[in-house]
Amino acid sequence: MSEQFELDTDDLQRRMDGAMSNLKTEFASLRTGRGSASMLEPVQVDAYGQMTPINQVGTVNVPEPRMVTINVWDKGLVGKVEKAIRESGLGINPQLNGTIIMLPIPELNEERRRDLTKVAGQYAEHARVSVRNVRRDGMEQIRKNKDNMSEDDAKLWESEVQELTDSYIKKIDSSLENKQEEIMQV
Template sequence: MSDDFILDTDDLGRRMDGAMANLRTEFASLRTGRASASMLEPIQVEAYGQMTPINQVGTVNVPEPRMVTVNVWDKGLVNKVEKAIRESGLGINPQMNGTIIMLPIPELNEERRRELTKVAGDYAERARVAVRNVRRDGMDQIKRAKDQMSEDDQKLWETEVQEMTDKYIKMVDESLETKQAEIMQV
């Protein structure tokens, strides 16, 4: 047996980092009662014959803690942008002022806060699943290379992959706790 198997832990780490980055993006799109430009990121507008992110058809600003504005560059797209925001499911009622669309952020009621914490929990669970899938890929690589290493080396690699997984799962759980506290804060 030759001990020339090397598991690419950097690749596994990058993939787990990707799951965390995706989780942060999803958390940023959740409304917490405070205005945030990132809450509009998932919204797509039908512009020039294709779906376009809202930040590519106008400037998104947060002039006040409870107000987001979208300054649409093309007058012809103002109604489409307004319609996309209305249909986005954010629960915000846009107000038009020429090419500027104002989005007053209402206070969240208790029921809506609880719904948002459940949504945050779902996002976190998806991130945990993604991390576990990366773990499974790493473990599969180790099993496939079983002939190339000793049992001790195999256990060592498996332990390393498991420790990495545990670290990222803990990060997901901590992010979820922080986000849920932020949502429930009145």
């Protein structure tokens, strides 16, 4: 008697969640006209001999829409944090005030906004490709185990994988739409 095939949909979902999580991180690194603590998430500082996220060496605040401040806890790291921000590609010029680093957020011009929406579109496409790769893996598992299940079961699994894929593609598209609106907002 052949054993019943069981597709690990939790694993597929976990991997698709990973693609969504990556997309959120990439979107957070795209600068809009407003300051946000999340824009510093990708920036790492060489602190105590290892690369460390900025929020683990100081307090990040957004006192007003066009200003982000970092209150660095260890005076010795202020220069390293400033250097990490300058080299991060965020296009922000840090200003020092003791242990506080101020990041004035410059206005985005129309051309820069358009460029950022294109970059956001590329990030979303990478996420869609990741989700489709997970879908392909799921479908492959079903195909390999067709001998262990009825045709109806195979169709059921395939439609479950497809529904999961469609729901994640919708989430990606909706995230992209929101991010593009946010970027184009003056």
